[in-house]
Amino acid sequence: CGVFGVIGLTDAANFVALGLHALQHRGQEAGGIVSHDADEGFNSARRFGYVRDNFTKQSLMETLPGPLAIGHVRYSTAGSKVAQIRDVQPFFGEFSMGGAAIAHNGNLTNAEALRRELIERGSIFQSSSDSECIIHLMARSLQRDIPERMQDALRRVEGAFSIVAMTQSKLIGVRDPLGVRPLVMGRIGDGWVLSSETCALDIIGAEFEREIAPGEMVVIDDDGVESHFPFRRQKSRFCVFEHVYFSRPDSIIGGRSVYETRRQIGVELAREAPVEADIICAVPDSGTPAAIGYAHESGIPFGMGIIRNQYMGRTFIEPTEQIRNMGVRLKLNVNRALVRGKRVVLVDDSVVRGTTSRKIKEMILDAGAREVHFRIASPPTAWPCFYGVDTPQREKLLAATMSEEEMRQHLNVDSLKFVSLDGLYRAVGEASGRDANSPQYCDACFSGEYPVAPSDMIEKGFEL
Numbered sequence: 090c091g092v093f094g095v096i097g098l099t100d101a102a103n104f105v106a107l108g109l110h111a112l113q114h115r116g117q118e119a120g121g122i123v124s125h126d127a128d129e130g131f132n133s134a135r136r137f138g139y140v141r142d143n144f145t146k147q148s149l150m151e152t153l154p155g156p157l158a159i160g161h162v163r164y165s166t167a168g169s170k171v172a173q174i175r176d177v178q179p180f181f182g183e184f185s186m187g188g189a190a191i192a193h194n195g196n197l198t199n200a201e202a203l204r205r206e207l208i209e210r211g212s213i214f215q216s217s218s219d220s221e222c223i224i225h226l227m228a229r230s231l232q233r234d235i236p237e238r239m240q241d242a243l244r245r246v247e248g249a250f251s252i253v254a255m256t257q258s259k260l261i262g263v264r265d266p267l268g269v270r271p272l273v274m275g276r277i278g279d280g281w282v283l284s285s286e287t288c289a290l291d292i293i294g295a296e297f298e299r300e301i302a303p304g305e306m307v308v309i310d311d312d313g314v315e316s317h318f319p320f321r322r323q324k325s326r327f328c329v330f331e332h333v334y335f336s337r338p339d340s341i342i343g344g345r346s347v348y349e350t351r352r353q354i355g356v357e358l359a360r361e362a363p364v365e366a367d368i369i370c371a372v373p374d375s376g377t378p379a380a381i382g383y384a385h386e387s388g389i390p391f392g393m394g395i396i397r398n399q400y401m402g403r404t405f406i407e408p409t410e411q412i413r414n415m416g417v418r419l420k421l422n423v424n425r426a427l428v429r430g431k432r433v434v435l436v437d438d439s440v441v442r443g444t445t446s447r448k449i450k451e452m453i454l455d456a457g458a459r460e461v462h463f464r465i466a467s468p469p470t471a472w473p474c475f476y477g478v479d480t481p482q483r484e485k486l487l488a489a490t491m492s493e494e495e496m497r498q499h500l501n502v503d504s505l506k507f508v509s510l511d512g513l514y515r516a517v518g519e520a521s522g523r524d525a526n527s528p529q530y531c532d533a534c535f536s537g538e539y540p541v542a543p544s545d546m547i548e549k550g551f552e553l
């Protein structure tokens with residue numbers, strides 16, 4: 090998901106709409122905005138579909154006045170897959186000291202246990218979302234102000250959270266102690282901005298100020314920014330897959346350009362898994378920077394062998410298998426004239442179920458390519474993510490059940506190679522690779538080493 094918030098600008102909701110539009114790649118199912126105005130109090134709008142189709146209408150934006158607003162774009166992981174408007178964030182709660190709205194990116198790994206406990210003690214849930222637990226935990230807190238109630242609530246949850254929240258006068262940002270999902274702060278005139286990624290600061294002309302640190306809560310109001318560290322300090326474990334796929338390539342994370350990291354993964358891949366070929370092609374758009382790096386390092390020319398229909402969204406984020414299967418053809422087509430008779434290296438960011446790679450391989454052979462070599466800019470995805478990226482159950486992950494050679498046969502390609510975990514770590518700037526005793530990132534979907542035990546899943550029989 091993507092989260093965004095603004096304080097101190099006239100008609101803040103308009104800025105939030107723009108920010109959410111720039112974060113649309115993080116979630117395309119639905120979006121929502123809550124604003125606060127001194128005269129009109131809190132207002133909210135939640136809609137299915139793209140930001141640009143909803144939050145551009147003047148008639149809607151007029152209902153969201155005020156200098157303070159937050160928003161969310163949704164990509165369902167936890168909770169029901171059947172999209173329901175009651176699951177669309179931000180969520181809102183009324184407390185004795187006033188209202189608060191929260192927008193959450195990430196996934197809580199003990200939400201089911203918490204929900205059972207809260208329901209038993211009288212909470213009335215409105216949605217199927219894990220994030221709603223936070224509101225109910227806040228309602229039960231005895232603290233006297235909302236930021237402190239949030240701290241109380243967040244000390245009880247486990248898993249990944251980057252949260253943008255608001256009260257009637259404050260904008261609040263929090264990251265979980267491991268800092269699994271991103272969150273940054275920006276400045277625009279007298280106003281402040283919180284955003285999942287820096288690309289959404291750019292769209293409104295805000296200046297990047299700094300990242301919210303893992304485990305930090307910032308509380309922003311007319312008096313400026315207050316910073317708190319309410320959790321026990323831990324070594325951070327940012328999601329390495331944000332670098333590989335999830336974030337936009339024009340964002341900066343941890344001082345590094347995501348584009349440059351992806352290009353560098355391609356360089357590592359070319360070193361680890363060279364092959365004689367005539368052309369390097371990307372599976373666009375997610376494989377493009379790595380393909381450029383691979384081409385540069387190998388000296389083999391880059392070409393646009395696959396063309397992407399710009400009017401389709403991200404296939405993986407389509408919630409049902411059937412739509413995803415259709416999706417590949419609706420979204421990607423082979424540039425026949427370019428690949429005919431050639432030995433083609435195809436670079437993609439990841440292989441999950443193998444749906445994309447299989448289809449593309451067929452399409453490219455149909456178009457007359459002589460050989461197809463897959464190069465994947467992440468290690469084999471063999472474990473599900475429980476922290477906010479929607480990977481399927483373990484059984485459906487190709488790499489969970491097959492060796493690299495079995496996957497090659499299954500995809501029926503001339504060769505298949507994945508970048509190593511160390512190669513990936515070098516590409517994100519860790520010169521000596523992955524520290525096996527204390528990994529610098531979360532890489533559970535590749536390594537099976539979960540930095541937070543997924544307790545709800547373990548209870549349901551998931552085996553580590």
Ligand code: 5GP
Nearest residue numbers: 375405438439440441442443444445478479
């Ligand atoms: P597959 O077709 O193998 O199931 O999925 C791999 C494709 O899905 C890649 O092209 C990748 O760009 C895309 N993708 C989109 N979202 C995700 C995600 O959340 N995780 C992973 N690993 N790949 C994703």
Ligand code: SF4
Nearest residue numbers: 328330474531533534
């Ligand atoms: Fe990111 Fe993978 Fe960890 Fe999920 S399991 S947070 S996708 S690195």
Ligand code: MG
Nearest residue numbers: 373374375376
């Ligand atoms: Mg892709």
